[in-house]
Amino acid sequence: MAPISFARGAPAPECIDVDLVADCARVALERDGTAILSYGLGGGYGPLRELLGERHGVDPSRVFVTTGGLQGFVFYAAAQLQRRPGRVLVEGPTYDRPLKLLGWRGGEVVSLPLDDEGLDPDALAAELARPGDVSFLYTIPTFQNPSGRTLGTDRRRRLAELVAAHGLDVLEDDPYGQVRYEGVAPPSVLELEGGAHVAFTSSFSKTVAPGLRVGYVVVPESLRAAYEDQAVSTYISPPLLPQAAVHELFARGAFEPNLDRIRGLLRTRRDAMLDALATQMPDGVRWSEPEGGYFLWVDFAAGTDAGALLGRATEAGVTFVRGTDFFPGGESGAGSARLAFSFESPERIAEGVALLASAL
Amino acid sequence: MAPISFARGAPAPECIDVDLVADCARVALERDGTAILSYGLGGGYGPLRELLGERHGVDPSRVFVTTGGLQGFVFYAAAQLQRRPGRVLVEGPTYDRPLKLLGWRGGEVVSLPLDDEGLDPDALAAELARPGDVSFLYTIPTFQNPSGRTLGTDRRRRLAELVAAHGLDVLEDDPYGQVRYEGVAPPSVLELEGGAHVAFTSSFSKTVAPGLRVGYVVVPESLRAAYEDQAVSTYISPPLLPQAAVHELFARGAFEPNLDRIRGLLRTRRDAMLDALATQMPDGVRWSEPEGGYFLWVDFAAGTDAGALLGRATEAGVTFVRGTDFFPGGESGAGSARLAFSFESPERIAEGVALLASAL
Numbered sequence: 001m002a003p004i005s006f007a008r009g010a011p012a013p014e015c016i017d018v019d020l021v022a023d024c025a026r027v028a029l030e031r032d033g034t035a036i037l038s039y040g041l042g043g044g045y046g047p048l049r050e051l052l053g054e055r056h057g058v059d060p061s062r063v064f065v066t067t068g069g070l071q072g073f074v075f076y077a078a079a080q081l082q083r084r085p086g087r088v089l090v091e092g093p094t095y096d097r098p099l100k101l102l103g104w105r106g107g108e109v110v111s112l113p114l115d116d117e118g119l120d121p122d123a124l125a126a127e128l129a130r131p132g133d134v135s136f137l138y139t140i141p142t143f144q145n146p147s148g149r150t151l152g153t154d155r156r157r158r159l160a161e162l163v164a165a166h167g168l169d170v171l172e173d174d175p176y177g178q179v180r181y182e183g184v185a186p187p188s189v190l191e192l193e194g195g196a197h198v199a200f201t202s203s204f205s206k207t208v209a210p211g212l213r214v215g216y217v218v219v220p221e222s223l224r225a226a227y228e229d230q231a232v233s234t235y236i237s238p239p240l241l242p243q244a245a246v247h248e249l250f251a252r253g254a255f256e257p258n259l260d261r262i263r264g265l266l267r268t269r270r271d272a273m274l275d276a277l278a279t280q281m282p283d284g285v286r287w288s289e290p291e292g293g294y295f296l297w298v299d300f301a302a303g304t305d306a307g308a309l310l311g312r313a314t315e316a317g318v319t320f321v322r323g324t325d326f327f328p329g330g331e332s333g334a335g336s337a338r339l340a341f342s343f344e345s346p347e348r349i350a351e352g353v354a355l356l357a358s359a360l
Numbered sequence: 361m362a363p364i365s366f367a368r369g370a371p372a373p374e375c376i377d378v379d380l381v382a383d384c385a386r387v388a389l390e391r392d393g394t395a396i397l398s399y400g401l402g403g404g405y406g407p408l409r410e411l412l413g414e415r416h417g418v419d420p421s422r423v424f425v426t427t428g429g430l431q432g433f434v435f436y437a438a439a440q441l442q443r444r445p446g447r448v449l450v451e452g453p454t455y456d457r458p459l460k461l462l463g464w465r466g467g468e469v470v471s472l473p474l475d476d477e478g479l480d481p482d483a484l485a486a487e488l489a490r491p492g493d494v495s496f497l498y499t500i501p502t503f504q505n506p507s508g509r510t511l512g513t514d515r516r517r518r519l520a521e522l523v524a525a526h527g528l529d530v531l532e533d534d535p536y537g538q539v540r541y542e543g544v545a546p547p548s549v550l551e552l553e554g555g556a557h558v559a560f561t562s563s564f565s566k567t568v569a570p571g572l573r574v575g576y577v578v579v580p581e582s583l584r585a586a587y588e589d590q591a592v593s594t595y596i597s598p599p600l601l602p603q604a605a606v607h608e609l610f611a612r613g614a615f616e617p618n619l620d621r622i623r624g625l626l627r628t629r630r631d632a633m634l635d636a637l638a639t640q641m642p643d644g645v646r647w648s649e650p651e652g653g654y655f656l657w658v659d660f661a662a663g664t665d666a667g668a669l670l671g672r673a674t675e676a677g678v679t680f681v682r683g684t685d686f687f688p689g690g691e692s693g694a695g696s697a698r699l700a701f702s703f704e705s706p707e708r709i710a711e712g713v714a715l716l717a718s719a720l
Contacts, residue, residue: 010399018393025601026386033378037569039370067427071595082464100593104442209397213599233460235431239573239599241385 004352006320006339009145009294012269015262015342016209020254021245027252028244036240042231044216045243051250056218058195064231067238069175069203069215073098073138075234076171076199076217079226081105084169086133091119093297093326093333095145095173098138102328107135109328116288118144118151121158128166136169141189143176143293146326146338150291153186160192168197175203175215178259180292181267196220204246206294207259212242266294272346273339276353282360287339294342297323300360304335312359318352364712366680366699369505369654372629375622375702376569380614381605387612388604396600402591404576405603411610416578418555424591427598429535429563429575433458433498435594436531436559436577439586441465444529446493451479453657453686453693455505455533458498462688467495469688476648478504478511481518488526496529501549503536503653506686506698510651513546520552528557535563535575538619540652541627556580564606566654567619572602626654632706633699636713642720647699654702657683660720664695672719678712 029036036045043049044065053060066072077088077098088102092111102109112123119139128134139159141151151159163170172189190200195218203215219227231238249255273296277287284301300306306322313319320340323333341349389396396405403409404425413420426432437448437458448462452471462469472483479499488494499519501511511519523530532549550560555578563575579587591598609615633656637647644661660666666682673679680700683693701709 013394013398016394016397018389018397021397022386022389022393025389026382029378029382029385033382034373034376035571037376037378037381037571038373039565039570067595067599070593074594078464097593097596104438104593205399210399211395211397211597211600213595213597233430233457233464234434235427235573236457237571237573239427239602240571241605242599242601245601 001317003314004318004348004355005343006318006341006352008343009340010210010343011206011262012265012343012345015265017258017261020249020258021209021212024248024252024254025241025245028248029241032244036244040237040240042228042237044238045240045247048243048247051247052216052218056190056200058218062219062221062224063216064219064227065214065216065238065243066231067215067235068205068213069173069201070097072201072215072217073171073173074101075227075230076201076219077101077105079223079230080136080169080171081107083223083226084133084135086135088135089124089127089137090328091139091144093146093323093336094138095140096325099326099328111328111331114144114147114149116149117155118149119155119159121155121162124159124162128162128168134168136171138171138173139189140173142174142186143179143290143295145176145293146295146321147297148288148290148293148295149297150186156186156189156192159189163193163197170198172198172200174200175206176293177202179206179263179266179294181263181270183291190218199223207255207262208246208249212246214242214246266342268346269341269344269349272349273341273353276350280353280357282357294340295338296341298337298339300335300337302335304360306333306335306337309337309359313356316355316359318355318359320356361677363674364678364708364715365703366678366701366712368703369700370570370703371566371622372625372703372705375625377618377621380609380618381569381572384608384612384614385601385605388608389601392604396604400597400600402588402597404598405600405607408603408607411607412576412578416550416560418578422579422581422584423576424579424587425574425576425598425603426591427575427595428565428573429533429561430457432561432575432577433531433533434461435587435590436561436579437461437465439583439590440496440529440531441467443583443586444493444495446495448495449484449487449497450688451499451504453506453683453696454498455500456685459686459688471688471691474504474507474509476509477515478509479515479519481515481522484519484522488522488528494528496531498531498533499549500533502534502546503539503650503655505536505653506655506681507657508648508650508653508655509657510546516546516549516552519549523553523557530558532558532560534560535566536653537562539566539623539626539654541623541630543651550578559583567615567622568606568609572606573599574602574606626702628706629701629704629709632709633701633713636710640713640717642717645720654700655698656701658697658699660695660697662695664720666693666695666697669697669719673716676715676719678715678719680716
């Protein structure tokens, strides 16, 4: 039997409505086949750019539909570091793949502390007061990967003020915001700031299907030309068929109902993990309780080595990702773990948490 | 009326069999929908990797299916420059997009002369004897973009010998090789060398449809892990639906018949351009006569400024790409042009060449 994976940040297979996507792809090819199968623009499939521009209240020329959200980060970092070299600020912990990409580029990466309310704005203000240039801040304010934490509304306003005061450029990464199980969504930093310095990226990996690799980025007007240069020089245009299928999903009004269905499937998984943690975990263990997304963050009792625990847990049949993977150079997180509740069934989640508790 | 474009290196729309591709996408989703719509491996759609591994006689783990051939170059250059920093050798002229990407990275790019038989191996040998490290040679040996020239078989053997003697790493880019209208294909450098130092990249943009953005790279075993790292860190996995559609095209035996149809359509365009050039061009103008591909290269009579000519031609209603765009820093090519015969109809090609002749 395959190990129970709290490591995979992927949706359960039943989240993906294969028939729906297949029919959307079919209709898209029937309606617009020649354009979809020809070279397109670096920004991706025109009708989807227009739709996303409308949703975000920006000109479609500022929307780039990319091969997944990560590719959007790659283009952003390249274009932004070219126009404004300097240190990159990230959250500690943060998504590990951007850390790896930034590590390859060289240059300083500064990890700013998070608490239960997300990024600490005082720490950001102090960092901005340090000498030397800052290229940009990379933040995942909602249901953060890996912590599951969400930046509170007051802090978002404070962040927008810091952006305005310092001319700080920000990439707001929001792949999980729409996968909300309860509560009210706070405004995006993009909305609060207006889009002069904040770029916003999201993805349909969590709301439609990850294998389509359809993400997008809304960039400030000042970055548009450089961003387009990156996209065109990397792939001329992205594959248009998956993007046209996503557009058709919206056009027929199927996006929201499908998303509601996904939310229902994942809510039970999140609940199963929170219930199991409350029942099974020994004293001294703390975890985040996200209102959405894929992940929660566990701080084990003082002295626990998450690396050694991962070894024992894997032998017992359950896996997770160590906290150190989400800090530059593994500088912190040794007693912490990211647990994904998105992939396994509620039954296997309960079983996996019990195995993890035994391994502790 | 739209200007006649000898600039666009794109297939004529009638080269793309929309119904065939649509049906292949449909069948692929029916057969393997959940896998296609889930996260996959950095190397792309498994069955297509296997098929391409078999065609090239290599293990499928060495095949990476990418979002078009250019993305394959981006990954190769990043991985190769990381493991072996040094100057990059290119053909003069060469494909302009890699030149731009290499320019962004910084570092020395050396342009080696081409003649009617392709890359001059003596010039390569002399360059290899210069002090300092070489990272890799980038070559497009068949129906080269932009020159339309093909490296002769003897020179390919000589190149393979130089690779063996110097441990030179090579990226052999072959997007056009299968789009052959006449004559016999020479062996690939990969075949002659065996694949220890030569990576090979191609694409289905010219043989199926460019908007699918399906290319692939066969990498030496020694580069496999670093290449995979680049792919995974850029897009986790590429979009799988276009790749699965290409696989289905092969599976049902439709690839070769479709390619024959494309060859027929493009042969008439190449013939139309060669006929028109022979009839219309004034004395002193020379051009390549490719047996396949999309492009031919024109050297205008001494003293002609292709940049000024482009201005006059564009006003008259025909466009092309200036020779200087295909040399690092525009160091050469001022009296030359790339003409693409792939996009326009034979009638418009004849008309366009007449307009170009008038503009001269």
